Every structure is written in structure tokens, then in C-alpha cells.
Amino acid sequence: MEGSSAPALRRDPYEVLSVSRDSSDQEIKTAYRKLALKYHPDKNASNPGASELFKEVAYSYSILSDPEKKRQYDNAGFVALDAEGMDVEVDLSNLGTVNTMFAALFSKLGVPIKTTISANVLEDALNGTVTVRPLPIGTSVSGKVEKQCAHFFGVTINEEQAEAGIVVRVTSAAQSKFKLLYFEHDANGGYGLALQEESEKTGKVTSAGMYFLHFQVYRMDSTVNALAMAKDPDAAFFKRLEGLQPCEVSELKAGTHIFAVYGDNFFKPATYTIEALCTKSYEDTTHKLKDIEAEILRKRNEIRQFETEYRKALTRFQEVTNRYNQEKQSVDELLKQRDSVHSSFTVSRSVVTTGGSGHFSNGSSDFKSESPEEEGSSDLKDKSSKKKWFNLNLKGSDKK
DSSP: OOGGGSOSSOOOHHHHHTOOTTOOHHHHHHHHHHHHHHHOGGGOTTOHHHHHHHHHHHHHHHHHTSHHHHHHHHHHTHHHHHHHOOOOOBOGGGTOHHHHHHHHHHHHTTOOOOBOOOHHHHHHHHHTOSOEEEOOTTEEEEEEEOBTOEEEEEEEEOHHHHHHOEEEEEEETTOOOEEEEEEEEOTTSSEEEEEEEEOEEETTEEEEEEEEOSSOOEEEOHHHHHHHHHHOGGGHHHHGGGGEEEOSOOOOOSEEEEEEEEEOOSSSOEEEEEEEEEGGGGHHHHHHHHHHHHHHHHHHHHHHHHHHHHHHHHHHHHHHHHHHHHHHHHHHHHHHHHHHHHHTTOOOOOEEEETTEEEEEETTEEEEOOOHHHHHHHHHHHHHHHHHHHTOOOHHHHHO
């Protein structure tokens, strides 16, 4: 459902859509519409191969309709796109109950899942068989649209309003998932899809808007950042502004313009409120939007340059962090060995006394005190010597 699901054997996108490299955006868009309707799974239930062709067409158009991706492909082919990652839209009406449940679960967990618009809705619009309700400037309409269905609205503007610019916004207090669509009048009298905006959660509501302000306006594709975060959380910040992409239509002429709210919920209808207004009374806000978007584009270029610097610094940081851990471990081991050597110089001494006799242990030498018996024999020796000294032969002195 994401970039990895792109065809393994990929043909040249220009060949797939049967357009040339110098084809205009409108020619590329027209070619895509025809092929998407031709191979849409809803219309080819008995042809399994049509589903793969539809994916190939959608994948090719996702490249050629995006100026940045188109530039990358023209310069380096699929290699550049593989590095950035690509996402392919999924047709919910063809998923089946089980797969729809899994898709709903992934969406609930924050995994971005782009969905296609039902072929029935696109075909009815192209044939001009849809019911279009009026949406006057300065008014709002609330409704509930079934899943994979659309409510169409006609916004009629005069020359003054067209010159000032208009904004069409849709919000859902129930946080429903929906798409805001803009259709252009087709040559056969029907309506062809020109723009689409995915609803995004902002605070306690989901919303989507289109701005036609006579200067280049941009849309924010949040899935670019979400996909980057899934692959590498550290890279999410650097991809955050990459989702800002130029809109194909930035101004409308006087007349009636067709918008639609498409129910994109997985299991239930989408409740919404759609409103259209003229920006004549919002001149300050309009200029502020223009300045902010210009600043975002400048900041995006700065961030692209800063990413290179950051990557180098991060690599260096990881190197010194690894060395820090190694050096710390080495120092700890040396200090441990030093303490062990110090402890080997310590001599342990003990005194043991048993039954009136004792000995001192000091190294390998033992010093023992004399026993009482030994002391007694010593006294006898002394007495014997004394006796011998007193029993000296004194007869000679008697003679004298």
C-alpha cells in the first residue's frame, strides 16, 4: 500500500501514460484520467490483470504529476525516487471486508493510507449524470455522505469575486475522513477531476481546503512526512516541509465551478460542513499566507542544506560517543586492576589462644612459649648447679 508496493519491473512513466517528455500538465492529467477509468478495478472485476495495470498507471502519474518527483526521475530515473520513497493509492471499494478492516486498523495507528476515488463516482462525473447542489458564496451547507460516495456542489462566482479570489473549505466536527474534490468542465459536457485534498486532523476537527488566490498556492501532503518517520524517525524533521507542493490551479474565472465532498471513511458515512467565501475582505490574511508560504520555501532550502551538515555532525558524534564508551571501559578496567594489585600488599595477622598456651603466627615463623614442665626442668638444673657450687671441696681449707 506504500512505496514498496510499486511494480518490481517498472516501465517508463511516459511510456505507461503514452505521453512525451515535453507534454503539458494538462495532457498528462488527461491521459491519466482515461487510463485510470479504463483499468479501474471496479470496472474490471473479471480481469485480474487490470488491477496491476491500474497500479502502474497510478504509480506513473504520481511521478509525472509532481514537479519535484518528475525532475528527480528525469535526472536519475527510478534510483532517485527509490531513495525518497513512493506511495501508491489504494482502492477501498476493491479491498474486501477483511482487508478494509486491516487498512482501517493501520489508519487508526497513524500509518498513512492514500485511497483512490471510486470509479463509479469518477465515471458519473465524467458523464455529467451527478446531482449538483448550489453553494452560494458566503454560505455553508452541512451533510452526511456515504463511504465511497460523493456530494457535488456548484459555486458560481462573478468577475469581481474571481478577481479577488475564493476559498472553499470543508470541516468535520465528528473527525470524519473525507476528500475535497475540484472538477473541471470536460469537453463532453461532464466533469473531470482536477484537484483533490485529503482531510487532516487539526485540533478537534478534520478539515480540508482549496485556495484560489491569483498567485502560486501550495498544499501540504502530510503523508510525505509520515512515510519518512516510519522509515527513519530522525529524518522525519528534514522531510516535514517536503510535503509542501504547488497546486495545479491557483485561480478561477467567473462562472460555475464544481466541488465535491467524497466519503473516505472505512465503514461509516462522513459528516461534514462545506463553505465557500470570497477573499476580498481577507486581503491582509491573503498577503500573510503568501509571505508565510514563501518563508516556508526558503526554510525548506535551508533545511536541505542543514541536513547534510547535521548528518556529518551526527556521524562524528556517534564516533566520539563510541570512543567515550570504550575509553570509559578501559579506565574502569585499569583502576580495577590497580585496586587488585594494592590489595595484594596487605598482610593479615591473627592471634589464637588455646588452653593456657598460645602462639603467634607471623609469616612462616612460629614462636612458641615454653611449657610449665620445661620451666620446671630449668629450675632443677639451676638448683643442681647451685648445689654443686655449695658442695665445693673445702677440706683443704680445714687443713689450714
